[in-house]
Amino acid sequence: MNAPSPALVAPRPERLRLVGQRRQLLAVMHQRLMFGMLVYAGVVALIALRLLYLAAFGDHAGRKEGLTALVPERGDIVDRNGDPLARTIDAWTIAIHPNKVIGDKLALARKLAELMPEQSAEQYFAILRSGRPFFYLRRRASPSLVEAVNAIGEPGLAIQREPDRLYPQTTLAAHVLGYTDIDGHGVAGMERAFDKYLSEPATRNEPLALSIDSRVQQALEHELSDAMAKFSAIGAAGVVMDVRTGEVLAMTSLPEVNPNSPGAATPEARFNRATQGVYELGSTFKPFTVAMAMDSGVIKSFGQQYNCPQVLAVYGHLVHDTHPFGRICSVAEIMEESSNIGTAQIADQLGTQRQKMWLGKMGFTGPVPIELKERGRALTPGVRWGPFETMTVGFGQGIAVAPLQLAMGYATLFNGGIYHPPTLMKVGPGHPLPPGKRVFSEETSYRMRALLRLVVMKGTGKKADAPGYRVGGKTGTAQKLINGHYSQTINITSFAGVFPMDEPRYVIVAMLDEPKATKDTYGFTTAGWNVAPVVSGTISRIAPMLGVQPDMNREPDMSQVMPFVHDTKE
Amino acid sequence: MSSRSFRSVFMVASCAGAALGCYLVSLRVASERAALEDVEMRIVLAQRDLRVLQTEIGTRGRLSQLERWNAGAFALSAPAADQFLKGSFELARLAQPERKIDFQAPVVLASAPAPEPHRPAVGEAETDDSGAPAAVPPSELLREASLKTETREVPARRVVELPSTTVKSTDKPATAAKPVSTRSLEKPGLAAAHPTGHNPTVTTASKQPAVAAIPSMKKSVDKPVVASTKPVTKPVRIAKVDPLAPLAARHSGNPKDSTADR
Numbered sequence: 001m002n003a004p005s006p007a008l009v010a011p012r013p014e015r016l017r018l019v020g021q022r023r024q025l026l027a028v029m030h031q032r033l034m035f036g037m038l039v040y041a042g043v044v045a046l047i048a049l050r051l052l053y054l055a056a057f058g059d060h061a062g063r064k065e066g067l068t069a070l071v072p073e074r075g076d077i078v079d080r081n082g083d084p085l086a087r088t089i090d091a092w093t094i095a096i097h098p099n100k101v102i103g104d105k106l107a108l109a110r111k112l113a114e115l116m117p118e119q120s121a122e123q124y125f126a127i128l129r130s131g132r133p134f135f136y137l138r139r140r141a142s143p144s145l146v147e148a149v150n151a152i153g154e155p156g157l158a159i160q161r162e163p164d165r166l167y168p169q170t171t172l173a174a175h176v177l178g179y180t181d182i183d184g185h186g187v188a189g190m191e192r193a194f195d196k197y198l199s200e201p202a203t204r205n206e207p208l209a210l211s212i213d214s215r216v217q218q219a220l221e222h223e224l225s226d227a228m229a230k231f232s233a234i235g236a237a238g239v240v241m242d243v244r245t246g247e248v249l250a251m252t253s254l255p256e257v258n259p260n261s262p263g264a265a266t267p268e269a270r271f272n273r274a275t276q277g278v279y280e281l282g283s284t285f286k287p288f289t290v291a292m293a294m295d296s297g298v299i300k301s302f303g304q305q306y307n308c309p310q311v312l313a314v315y316g317h318l319v320h321d322t323h324p325f326g327r328i329c330s331v332a333e334i335m336e337e338s339s340n341i342g343t344a345q346i347a348d349q350l351g352t353q354r355q356k357m358w359l360g361k362m363g364f365t366g367p368v369p370i371e372l373k374e375r376g377r378a379l380t381p382g383v384r385w386g387p388f389e390t391m392t393v394g395f396g397q398g399i400a401v402a403p404l405q406l407a408m409g410y411a412t413l414f415n416g417g418i419y420h421p422p423t424l425m426k427v428g429p430g431h432p433l434p435p436g437k438r439v440f441s442e443e444t445s446y447r448m449r450a451l452l453r454l455v456v457m458k459g460t461g462k463k464a465d466a467p468g469y470r471v472g473g474k475t476g477t478a479q480k481l482i483n484g485h486y487s488q489t490i491n492i493t494s495f496a497g498v499f500p501m502d503e504p505r506y507v508i509v510a511m512l513d514e515p516k517a518t519k520d521t522y523g524f525t526t527a528g529w530n531v532a533p534v535v536s537g538t539i540s541r542i543a544p545m546l547g548v549q550p551d552m553n554r555e556p557d558m559s560q561v562m563p564f565v566h567d568t569k570e
Numbered sequence: 571m572s573s574r575s576f577r578s579v580f581m582v583a584s585c586a587g588a589a590l591g592c593y594l595v596s597l598r599v600a601s602e603r604a605a606l607e608d609v610e611m612r613i614v615l616a617q618r619d620l621r622v623l624q625t626e627i628g629t630r631g632r633l634s635q636l637e638r639w640n641a642g643a644f645a646l647s648a649p650a651a652d653q654f655l656k657g658s659f660e661l662a663r664l665a666q667p668e669r670k671i672d673f674q675a676p677v678v679l680a681s682a683p684a685p686e687p688h689r690p691a692v693g694e695a696e697t698d699d700s701g702a703p704a705a706v707p708p709s710e711l712l713r714e715a716s717l718k719t720e721t722r723e724v725p726a727r728r729v730v731e732l733p734s735t736t737v738k739s740t741d742k743p744a745t746a747a748k749p750v751s752t753r754s755l756e757k758p759g760l761a762a763a764h765p766t767g768h769n770p771t772v773t774t775a776s777k778q779p780a781v782a783a784i785p786s787m788k789k790s791v792d793k794p795v796v797a798s799t800k801p802v803t804k805p806v807r808i809a810k811v812d813p814l815a816p817l818a819a820r821h822s823g824n825p826k827d828s829t830a831d832r
Binding site: 055056070083084087089090166168169170171172214215218222466467468469540541544549550551552 | 649
């Protein structure tokens with residue numbers, strides 16, 4: 001019984017196996033332990049290294065984040081002189097969490113109605129009982145109101161600062177700037193066109209510099225709104241543009257909209273007449289026809305004669321003049337007295353194909369080339385562009401363009417004949433002037449100066465003259481198309497001017513929509529009576545600011561035209 | 571032995587010291603950085619305040635508001651074309667008053683009458699001086715003459731008036747330089763004869779002593795250039811006062827005043 005078990009004498013094979021297994025197991029365990037230790041040591045080392053790193057380069061406990069640079073929520077918009085036109089400020093907002101109100105709701109509602117009378121106590125009470133989690137009571141609240149609301153001491157009231165878009169100049173250049181929605185995204189004007197630039201954190205630190213000069217803008221808006229009120233016009237538009245670069249120094253559309261409260265404006269006011277609205281601008285087109293004819297060799301001198309009867313019957317239509325000559329007259333006289341009959345004949349000689357080609361080159365057949373998204377498209381006779389349409393287009397009927405396009409056309413014609421697309425961005429180091437393309441020859445551009453100066457010196461645009469500033473330009477009175485018929489009484493009057501005419505630098509276009517006659521105008525509603533004085537007033541205000549030196553002794557080379565003007569008045 | 575046994579301790583201590591030193595450096599750097607960030611933050615806050623204030627000022631003084639103020643209160647307008655100057659020459663021209671021709675001014679001939687009116691004027695000046703001797707007049711003459719030629723137009727009128735009153739008196743001395751002396755001798759007799767024909771005032775004047783008359787005499791006598799040669803004899807002529815007195819009487823009370831003063 002006590003005999004040793006075979007196992008003691010000689011290990012049993014299974015036990016041997018067990019020893020081997022244990023050793024193996026031990027090795028595995030050691031391996032695992034080592035691995036765990038390495039991981040642990042690694043983590044510790046990582047933490048230690050991180051600690052060291054933080055000690056050397058890292059943040060410290062008292063660090064305030066997010067204030068290292070002043071980056072506004074949305075980029076500023078400034079004018080060409082750096083004056084702010086749009087800014088984002090922190091405004092006080094008063095809101096309420098109806099669920100968190102612990103006081104007497106009725107008393108609170110009464111108190112709120114007393115402080116913010118835009119809603120009644122009942123309405124406030126309804127809000128408080130609505131059970132909604134959050135409700136804005138007032139955005140852009142004044143500090144005194146915030147103080148008063150805070151004094152109520154109701155924990156359910158939330159008073160906080162939120163970024164808010166402010167337009168310090170209120171209505172100034174409102175159609176250029178546009179406005180933002182309540183979340184701060186641009187929905188009109190440059191706010192819309194450059195929404196990405198203004199809201200991107202990378203770019204919004206740098207203000208968006210416009211080509212607008214706020215002083216020029218103010219002068220133009222003031223003079224235009226005065227005229228609009230005086231002549232009871234339903235609308236007005238104006239553009240001032242740098243002839244050499246195509247920069248728009250001022251652009252306005254009336255009635256105006258206040259971008260600080262765009263919701264209050266009518267759709268009519270939000271409409272940008274300068275870029276969105278296209279109008280048949282009438283006689284202001286005639287200089288283009290003459291210039292095209294000169295460049296094409298149709299007109300060789302301003303003394304070229306045309307037969308100007310009382311009424312011209314062509315292609316089954318009659319063309320009338322407001323001041324018919326009833327005799328043979330020169331090109332200079334046709335311009336001076338703004339003769340449709342004479343211009344129609346010039347356009348006829350020019351021909352449809354060439355007219356189309358020129359207008360295309362000048363950018364009069366496509367959409368208005370500007371950064372704004374609110375832009376119209378010129379209306380042309382299209383497929384019906386026959387010889388008679390060529391005549392009417394020649395004197396500005398049957399083609400509708402935006403006032404900005406008209407300004408662009410004049411800039412092209414008087415800067416030496418080179419087309420630069422109009423821009424609302426300041427031309428400078430960050431925004432170089434793109435190369436222009438030649439439309440008219442330099443000589444044509446030069447000779448046209450005298451012709452347009454003549455119109456202001458002796459013709460229909462006398463009231464547009466600003467003494468000393470050598471204004472040249474052309475009036476335009478177009479009958480308004482109402483229900484498919486040209487009205488005999490309702491007009492759109494416009495004036496396109498350039499100054500100083502001996503060395504053109506700026507072009508100004510002003511337009512009045514449906515001006516009414518007054519006692520001062522002796523019953524006339526033509527451009528020479530209502531919109532030309534706007535141009536004169538604006539130029540005499542803005543020219544000194546723009547560095548145009550007035551000089552009573554300088555004039556463009558008038559010997560080009562003067563010999564061909566047969567002065568019947570004397 | 572001891573050094574060897576403490577070696578490890580030293581090692582540990584120096585390591586700890588080095589680590590502490592490193593830590594102190596980094597702590598120092600961190601605190602400097604914190605201070606810098608504090609300043610930066612204050613700058614940013616100040617910039618924000620500036621921005622807020624600028625915005626407020628800009629909004630309150632917006633162009634449309636300025637335009638309204640201008641329309642209501644200032645009434646400023648853009649300068650007209652002729653208000654611009656091209657350079658310093660035009661500016662200098664503005665500073666010089668323009669020479670205007672006064673067409674209302676009487677025509678004064680350059681030849682005869684100009685010197686005559688000076689004499690009485692000088693005489694009057696001398697009466698004021700009272701005791702001034704004959705030596706003074708020439709220089710005074712020169713001065714007055716130059717003054718009058720300078721501003722011809724305005725004094726010309728006075729010149730015209732003066733002759734009526736004073737020329738007579740001047741005439742006499744010139745013509746009656748000799749008579750004066752005779753009259754002086756005859757004075758008492760003449761004086762007695764005159765009262766009947768002349769004003770009573772004249773008599774009173776004549777009755778007054780010669781001393782009173784001296785200055786008035788001098789006036790008439792001094793005027794001629796000869797006077798400078800006869801300063802010594804003057805006292806003799808003093809007596810001739812009376813003949814002039816009647817003339818003075820005609821001119822209202824000038825002589826009286828002069829006598830009263832003396």
